[in-house]
Structures are given as C-alpha cells and as structure tokens.
C-alpha cells in the first residue's frame with residue numbers, strides 16, 4: 374500500500390515535468406534579476422563561489438565527476454571541470470539533454486549565452502576573464518557524455534555508464550527536492566544517487582529551502598518538497614553521508630516570489646561513508 378502510494382507520487386512528478394521548458398527556465402533563473410553576476414549578493418554568484426571554494430579546498434579530487442539532474446545548465450560544473458578529467462552530465466528529460474548537446478557541439482543552438490558565467494568563474498580562479506574561451510574549451514573537452522537518469526530508481530544510471538568503483542564526486546543542484554513528491558522520496562533519492570559514488574567520495578548538493586513550487590515554464594507549476602536545514606542534515610545521515618559543511622543563503626525580500634516561493638538556498642559538502 375505504502376509502496377504503491379510512493380510510486381504514484383513519483384509518477385505524478387514525471388507528468389509535471391513533461392511541460393518543462395528549458396529556454397523559459399534558463400530565462401527565469403539564469404538571467405537578471407535572479408542571476409545578476411554584477412551583484413555580489415545575488416544568488417548565482419553565491420552558488421558559483423560555494424562551488425569554487427568546494428572544488429579548490431583540496432579534499433575533492435579524483436577522475437570522474439557526475440552532475441545529477443543537470444537540466445539545461447552548465448554553471449554547476451564550471452569549477453569542477455578544472456579538477457576532474459571526466460565530467461558526466463545527466464538529466465531525466467531529452468529536451469534538457471538536447472539543450473546541453475547544443476552547447477557542447479558549439480553550433481549556436483543554445484538558449485542561453487554561458488560566456489558571463491565562464492568569465493565569472495575564471496575570475497574566481499584568479500585568471501583573466503577575457504581568456505574565458507580556454508575555459509569553454511576545457512569544459513567541452515572533459516564532458517564525456519550527457520545521459521538519461523532517474524533518481525527515483527535504485528539504479529538511477531545505466532549500468533555501463535560508470536566505472537565499477539563508482540564516481541569520485543557528485544554535484545547536484547535543485548534536483549532532488551524538485552523531483553520528489555515528499556521528504557521520504559527525497560531521502561530515498563539521496564540514497565539512490567549515493568550508490569553511484571565510491572566510498573569516501575564527495576557529494577556537493579545545492580537546493581531550495583522552504584519551497585513548495587516553482588515554474589519550469591509558462592504555466593508549468595512543479596511541486597517541490599519544502600525543506601529546512603535540519604531535514605537536509607537528517608536525510609543525508611539516513612542515506613549514508615557524513616556532513617562536512619552546510620551553508621545557507623537567505624533570499625532577499627525583493628527576490629522572493631518571482632518564479633517560486635523559496636526562502637533560501639542550501640549548499641552542502643558531504644562525504645559518502
């Protein structure tokens with residue numbers, strides 16, 4: 374009975390995602406005012422700074438980085454591509470994988486210009502922002518593939534995609550809470566993706582706090598599990614991770630309620646036990 378209800382909840386989420394519109398999502402969330410790279414207190418510079426710090430502290434290393442639920446975005450692997458020789462992008466929807474392929478093949482089939490993001494991250498790395506094309510080339514060189522994923526399946530990725538030892542690091546942004554019907558499903562999804570990670574490997578997780586919906590496109594209202602910090606910590610523990618660091622960004626009042634009802638964002642660095 375309980376299992377059937379869980380399955381129905383997950384199936385209902387998949388239906389919601391059928392209307393997801395990559396171009397509208399990018400426009401809403403990755404252009405100003407929400408993504409204002411000129412403002413230090415804007416959300417995207419905060420996320421990029423967290424990722425930059427996490428990837429340069431020295432403890433996150435190895436050969437393979439996997440991004441879980443990439444969506445149509447690339448910002449989340451712009452720091453990691455300097456540390457890992459291989460980066461695997463994943464998403465549930467073909468429209469998102471197609472958007473990413475458009476950038477990878479560099480044929481101008483992109484809904485968003487990622488140049489300012491590449492420049493911003495280059496600057497964080499102490500390099501000349503004007504040399505951003507080197508970073509774009511590096512990113513294109515290390516992305517090995519863009520593959521389907523379903524975080525609700527115990528085997529979320531196809532078997533032949535990863536080395537048997539697992540990935541060295543996972544990054545995942547705004548995915549698990551916005552594809553799970555409830556907290557139990559969120560926790561199970563954390564456990565499922567943990568199976569892709571080698572013991573001692575790291576998880577870098579970014580997600581919304583206190584959010585019960587967001588718009589994945591015009592009129593496409595997607596339900597989200599409203600999380601607080603304590604729930605994130607408890608779910609990580611239950612799913613076999615040791616928390617290393619949790620940081621919280623509180624959304625400015627004037628940035629709230631544009632395309633969702635989040636109150637903030639969390640950034641987690643954790644390790645698989």
Ligand code: SAH
Nearest residue numbers: 442443444465466522523524546547548552
């Ligand atoms: N990582 C991006 C996109 C987050 S939006 C960012 O930081 O903005 C949430 C993403 O989860 C969408 O791309 C959606 O296609 C994907 N998704 C939906 N259902 C999923 C599932 N069952 N498993 C994995 N990803 C899923």
